[in-house]
Amino acid sequence: MPRRLVSTGSPFEKTAGYSRAVVDGDFAFVAGTTGYDYTAMTMPADVTSQSRNCFKTIEAALQEAGFAMADIVRATYYLIDVRDADAHFAVCGEFLGEIRPAATLLVVAALLKPEMKVEIEVTAKRRSA
Template identity: 40%
Template sequence: MAIKRIHTGSPFEAKIGYCRAVVAGGFVHVAGTVGQGGDVVEQCRAALETIEKALKEAGSSFEKAVRVNYYLPDAAEFEACWPILTEVFGANPPAATMVECNLIDPKYRIEIELTCLA
């Protein structure tokens, strides 16, 4: 089975030893992705932009999403992201889970992990 690894050049990729996405077994597995910005909405948009670039390189798209996990240090902030997520996934929403937990740095308000069909 062929495996394709997609790197975005994030300094965390080299420091931690991972890549943004891996295409294997008919799926694109996108690593937990944070975005830059001052609040959860800006960070959500930025994370989705990074994910979209990786999906395009993998030959996939949000329309092929089958599973998404959202990680937030404060679950109360999640609702502010709902309109963005509805816009991105449109008529093809994936199965989803939201987990309240600590992230790698307190400045991050949301991390998004996604699995799509290749």
């Protein structure tokens, strides 16, 4: 099966040279995803809304690639403020509470833009039918 690229249609993907997701065989690798609301092209101010938006974008990319959220096996979270961890983890529980992928949280000095509070990347493996 050839490698397949999944795009959100953002011109930034071409400019920066990346895809929202790359499918290779039974795996989907979803790029770091920030909390933009792509329908309104806005960034909410709070980490809870940003985390929810991250997961919604990730879910849409996985669906387009032929995967489901239940296929997620690995998640990496990047926060710029450790005080946001509890609010972020509450959202993780909403989306991944039953899935429970292997996960890592990193607190970083900054993300690409100052309004970004969280970035999430995931790896999914297609489940056997």
